Amino acid sequence: MIDLLLKFDSQEQAGLIGEQLGYTTRDPETGAWNTTQATLTLAICVIGVHYYPDGTTTEGPNGEQVPNLKADNQYWVMVRSLVDMDLPPEILPFIVERNPDDPTIPNQTWA
């Protein structure tokens, strides 16, 4: 099994790569990307733009300090391959190492 976290510069870039690999299609009418959630051997979770605390807070109605969020304007995708496989060279530049302590990297895992 292989778990990957990918970061693309944009949804367009992610969509084109996904289309190249056969997991993403673009609706010819709306231009919207549609990505396969799962096949028998692969699962893809489109996280999209990641929001992380910008260091400032706003006080909530119960007195709590709610962190303000900042969009990273990147496009994140979580991939799990159920089988061992050679990674397609197309995705190699986009692989990001997970780091739960780094709020700029999505802290999301598979169940």
Place this chain on the structure above:
Amino acid sequence: MSLPLLHAGRTNPGLSAALDLRFALDKSLTAYRGPTPSFSRASTGSYFDGSGVLRYAALNTTLYSEDFSNAYWTKSNATISTNQTIAPDGKNTADLLYPSSTGAARGIYYASPPAKTISLYAKSSGKNWIALTDFSAATSAWFNLSNGTVGTVGAGYTAAIQNAGNGWYRCSLTKTTDFSYFQIYGTDSDNTLTATVNGTDGVFIWGAQAEASSTVGTYCPTTNAANSAPRFNHTYNGTSWISRGLLVEEQRTNSLTNSEDLTNAYWTKYQLTISGNAATAPDGTTTADKLLETAVSDYHVLYQNVTISSPKSFSIFLKAAERSAATISFDASGSTTYLAITFNLSSGTVSQEINNSTATYSATIASVGNGWYRCAVNILTIGNLDETRGGRLATNTTATPTIGGYGLETYLGDITKGILAWGFQFEAGAFPTSYIPTTSASATRSADVCQITGTDFSGIWNGAEGTLVAEYDYQGTISSGPLRLAEAPSGNQSISIQTSSGNLYCEVYSSTNGGTQASFTSSPPSIGIATKTAIGFAANNFAASFNGSTVQTDNSGAMPTGVANAYIGSPGGAYLNGHIARLRYFNKRLPNATLQLLSEPDPTLNLQFALNKSLTPVAGPAPSFSRASTGTYFNASGVLTSASINTPRFDHVYSGGQWVSKGLLVEEQRTNLILYSNDLTNAAWNTIGNLTPTSNAAISPEGLTNANQIMETTANSTHFALQAYAKTSATYTLSAFVKPNGRDRIYLDLNVGSTDYIGYFDLTAKTYLGNGGYSNVDSYSITDVGNGWVRVSITKTTNLSNYGIFLSNGIGISYSGDATKGVYIYGVQLETGSFATSYIPTTSSSVTRSADVCQITGTSFNWMWNQGEGSVVAEWDARRNSGGQFTVYWARDAASSNTVLHTGREALSPPGVRFSVVSSASVSAEIINAGFPDPGVQTKTAGCYKANDFAYAYNGALVGTDASGAVPINPTDITIGYDPYSNYLNGHIAKLIYYPARLTNTKLQQLST
């Protein structure tokens, strides 16, 4: 519908068939009722047994195998008395062999059987020993008929004895070369050929067999001609081998020599080397060869040039090794005229077809298990290809290679890479037939002949009326039928289940009454798909039903006279080239409703997920399933359970005080955004007010003591537990399992700034009480999950500041608390989506549950699906996703240009549940049941397709029909509970059944009730 006439079992009352041949069930010629047919085939023939091993039905070359008085058997100082006792087949046909004088070698024999194994049934009748002898005493084996043991065995021979019951033993002797003699002697004792006369003391003998095999095959009786055993064949549905019944084929010749030995010089190898006997072949022997490339940039091809006039079929068993694609090509003498068909040996598909010629052709690939595929290219008309050039087999680098001259791929070979091949066959005919092995010469498999004649037939025949029911399939061109009852093969007086111009056809014919008396026609059957036909006949009262279709009738005509034979699988001289699963003859003309019922097709897929709680089908192939993460569900005891990766979830709901099986849970991907979803003491719950959380305080829905207790303080204020992490705008659903513990009212809260979207719930009454005086949510739910627990949820499209739960005293949200009161809470979940899905536990990160993937593809799909017509029955419940959609099933080709789909669509007009059929990207039929079932409500539907004939039933009502449109062309798979566009059922599939026939509208309604 209940019809007493169907009670045809041996112990049941009602009308029984006079003849019932259950070939697929019994795998035997022996009739379940009535006379057993005669069978012959003048050669060995191959078939697949129930475990998927290619076997050969032996040819018994011994003549008069049950009549040793015949002059064929030379008597040596011995006497044969015929028909002296009951033989192993239950008939009084066993002969007595005894010495006519005292001395050595008192027995019978014949010379030069072309066999490596001889065998005989024997039973003591005064003498307890029998010897089977090749030439002399030194080449004999002795068998003790008093205790069923083997005595002395000559060097170089192998002997065996099998108890055949009632004092009979089957004795056999095997050697590695052909026998010189087949000699049978009753003897006084072990290791002697001497027999002493004592009246008629001797041995009963019956069923002599000589065969080329080194193992003892099924006994096959003979008279004046060699004979071969019938073949009860199996086909592979991708997960198991299915008994198909009696295989009846025409005569065919494999014109290739050395069909399993590619090292032989008869095979031209070009830039290929052969590693002989490199792997296990489909017949279980280590005789498969590997084709290995040379390290040269060129074609890598192997062939024999054999001239056969078209139509002709070239077939090979292939298996992927280091390469997983192969091309079969035909060409002309120039390099630019060719036909090149490439097979993907990983996916089991015809992956590329390039026809640079005027030839017409077809190509097939069929899995035979263990990674082996039988690949065939059938040249129907030769066009401008060269009839004198044989098919060529080339290795490929890819399943879609760049094809050049001669229909071959040029590439730099790798000496370590290749494919496995075995069992080449090149035969005249438009389709491949069962494999015919060859060595130094071409070989012919004789036709299968099966009949009931003479008194066997006359004993069951009623010339005034009757009914025939046949279950059968075609494996090739549809040119014949399964049965003709007639006075002679010509059928001038006959009743037939036949074909006419490729259509299914029933006919009653009487030449003395002017010819055709009644004829009934149906559309062509699909290759490999089981077909049922029933015809009832009586003077002026004829009727037929095909695959359960509406009964056709003809009330005028005479019965044929002089009918005396049943020709099974070869009526009129042509051959079925397929299987007969079952034949029944009733000597009464059954009612039309019974004809229809008896001809109803069996499903080729029957998935009973709710009933069996398993992917294992009741019939047909098992679907593939995966899920790239764990997932939770309620088991039969109502315990919330985690299913591991790739494990299907057979879910239950709490209803009426018990847990009810709902079937396969299929959900879309979801992420629980709450951190520490079941630990409200964790700091992730960063906004706690006037409330004391305690973890592991009570038994939770998962049966463990891990539920949280949240207890209000005495403060006169609000009492809450929230997570404050801002979220961008989306449709959010917040859910939690809660149980009263002093308080039985709670508020679920989705908050942004000063706005609270509230769902107010009564946990005792299990009701929604409104917004509690705050802003409305978009939707809510409250579900009883037993043991006092409910799961509550609210949904709102908004951005978020925080989210969580407030306690209530039943009056308001702010009150003076009682330090002993609160609720238990477990499994809080915040997910994007318009409803809650199954619980996803989290700790320090948000967690994603992957989507459930259930589908049937490739060989399995091809095995079950009938392109020409079919019906799909489903029982399901669903929820519409954020796009207002769900999908129950979706059969399709790769581009989804040819589909049969069952979906819910809110955005289309009218909104509702649709049964749709698309052919070549054009909608053929779309039948819509307006509106949607409520979430969780079980719905039963049945849709069918056939050219210009579509229908859809919903919960027992016929929604509509459509009499115009084409059927989908070559769909390749069916997805269950989702579609290629990520529209998931988000519900349960209780059952999914596929019939390879267009069921009647009435039947669709019955099945959806």
